[in-house]
Amino acid sequence: MPVDRLLHHFPLDPFSRQVRLALGEKRLPFREAVVRYWEQPEELLRLNPSGLPPVLVESGPEGVLVLCESRAILDRLESVETGARLLAEEPLERAETLRLVQWFDRKFDSDVNGLLLHEKMEKRLLGLGAPELALLRRGREALRAHLGYLDRLAGERDWLAGGRLSWADFAAAAHLSVVDYVGEAPWDDFPAAKTWYARIKSRPAFRPLLADRQPGLPPAAHYDDLDF
Amino acid sequence: MPVDRLLHHFPLDPFSRQVRLALGEKRLPFREAVVRYWEQPEELLRLNPSGLPPVLVESGPEGVLVLCESRAILDRLESVETGARLLAEEPLERAETLRLVQWFDRKFDSDVNGLLLHEKMEKRLLGLGAPELALLRRGREALRAHLGYLDRLAGERDWLAGGRLSWADFAAAAHLSVVDYVGEAPWDDFPAAKTWYARIKSRPAFRPLLADRQPGLPPAAHYDDLDF
Numbered sequence: 441m442p443v444d445r446l447l448h449h450f451p452l453d454p455f456s457r458q459v460r461l462a463l464g465e466k467r468l469p470f471r472e473a474v475v476r477y478w479e480q481p482e483e484l485l486r487l488n489p490s491g492l493p494p495v496l497v498e499s500g501p502e503g504v505l506v507l508c509e510s511r512a513i514l515d516r517l518e519s520v521e522t523g524a525r526l527l528a529e530e531p532l533e534r535a536e537t538l539r540l541v542q543w544f545d546r547k548f549d550s551d552v553n554g555l556l557l558h559e560k561m562e563k564r565l566l567g568l569g570a571p572e573l574a575l576l577r578r579g580r581e582a583l584r585a586h587l588g589y590l591d592r593l594a595g596e597r598d599w600l601a602g603g604r605l606s607w608a609d610f611a612a613a614a615h616l617s618v619v620d621y622v623g624e625a626p627w628d629d630f631p632a633a634k635t636w637y638a639r640i641k642s643r644p645a646f647r648p649l650l651a652d653r654q655p656g657l658p659p660a661a662h663y664d665d666l667d668f
Numbered sequence: 669m670p671v672d673r674l675l676h677h678f679p680l681d682p683f684s685r686q687v688r689l690a691l692g693e694k695r696l697p698f699r700e701a702v703v704r705y706w707e708q709p710e711e712l713l714r715l716n717p718s719g720l721p722p723v724l725v726e727s728g729p730e731g732v733l734v735l736c737e738s739r740a741i742l743d744r745l746e747s748v749e750t751g752a753r754l755l756a757e758e759p760l761e762r763a764e765t766l767r768l769v770q771w772f773d774r775k776f777d778s779d780v781n782g783l784l785l786h787e788k789m790e791k792r793l794l795g796l797g798a799p800e801l802a803l804l805r806r807g808r809e810a811l812r813a814h815l816g817y818l819d820r821l822a823g824e825r826d827w828l829a830g831g832r833l834s835w836a837d838f839a840a841a842a843h844l845s846v847v848d849y850v851g852e853a854p855w856d857d858f859p860a861a862k863t864w865y866a867r868i869k870s871r872p873a874f875r876p877l878l879a880d881r882q883p884g885l886p887p888a889a890h891y892d893d894l895d896f
Contacts, residue, residue, distance in 0.1 A: 490774075492774075505760065507767075511767075512763045512766035515766055516763065519759075534740075535744065538743055539740050541739065542718075542739045543717075543718050545774075546720075589717065
């Protein structure tokens with residue numbers, strides 16, 4: 441009996457996107473259930489008491505394993521032997537990967553998503569009214585600082601954490617691709633970051649993300665353009 | 669040549685505390701440098717561009733390894749062979765551990781620390797004026813919800829993630845002990861959570877945390893009392 445995987449996720453959630461990219465890169469098939477997590481659906485709360493996506497339910501010969509949120513899911517997928525390794529064994533590159541994942545999941549999430557995505561996306565989904573311009577401006581400034589840093593890294597290395605594609609690239613791409621969906625990523629001012637993003641964007645694992653469409657919130661015109 | 673470890677940390681930072689608890693539990697000696705991270709000290713920024721503690725610098729026969737923030741540091745310490753394992757190999761307990769670490773580092777941090785610790789501690793440290801009562805009240809309500817959940821877990825299990833002491837216990841204890849320092853943890857209303865906290869608090873690894881004193885911000889009277 442093969443392992444069945446069901447991913448509960450929200451397409452424009454950066455944490456869900458990291459997991460979809462890792463599943464895609466490892467060529468692990470999975471079924472999907474889209475959750476509108478802000479409505480606190482009962483099944484999601486039953487699986488994950490925090491009420492946050494993503495949740496991956498693995499059913500196999502050894503029973504059912506419920507994996508809640510990106511940290512547990514990525515760790516589990518890394519233990520599966522098929523496909524590319526996304527977390528190096530070598531200490532320096534491993535430490536760098538985990539530093540950058542935390543950078544995006546904590547600092548970028550707080551500096552940028554908490555302002556820019558909240559004002560432009562969450563308020564729309566939750567019916568909370570128009571974005572506040574002062575908060576948008578602060579979010580845009582923080583985004584430029586982050587892109588400046590990414591630009592330097594991308595100019596010096598093959599991939600963000602060093603020589604191999606890793607969780608760090610997927611964390612960065614997951615967060616930035618949602619910012620890009622809402623039309624807020626000024627790629628042309630950060631050429632090395634743009635080249636890095638073009639390489640990530642053209643990977644087969646990224647294709648499903650480029651097909652995401654949130655009703656009532658159409659993407660920026662260049663969102664799914666590989667030659668943006 | 670033995671490994672030299674220097675931990676850059678702030679005593680009342682919950683992420684720094686998780687690392688100190690893991691180092692203590694594994695009986696790994698380390699030197700300390702206290703960083704007032706909100707002043708963005710140059711050395712911290714040089715080590716970790718995000719400017720956030722903790723940072724652990726390991727110097728050994730193989731060179732220097734700079735480990736930034738709790739995710740990279742805990743992962744590295746777990747690969748060191750001495751001392752107790754704090755992350756199970758067994759899939760269910762491993763997934764549960766990582767779920768709970770993310771719960772505290774993301775949800776608790778946002779629901780509780782962002783309000784209660786910001787108003788009662790960070791504003792004091794940063795000279796931002798008096799706490800706002802409405803925000804304190806919201807933080808206290810969120811804290812009670814979190815303690816209710818912890819109380820249920822602690823009533824059903826030996827340790828938070830199952831049968832063994834793990835990162836999950838240290839994540840919970842690190843966050844809650846700072847809330848306790850500022851006198852905001854209503855332990856008596858959550859007896860199973862209180863019993864769990866008393867067990868954690870009496871471990872040798874916890875002793876240095878109970879000795880922490882932040883100038884200008886004295887701890888609650890019962891903070892270092894093992895029989896609180």
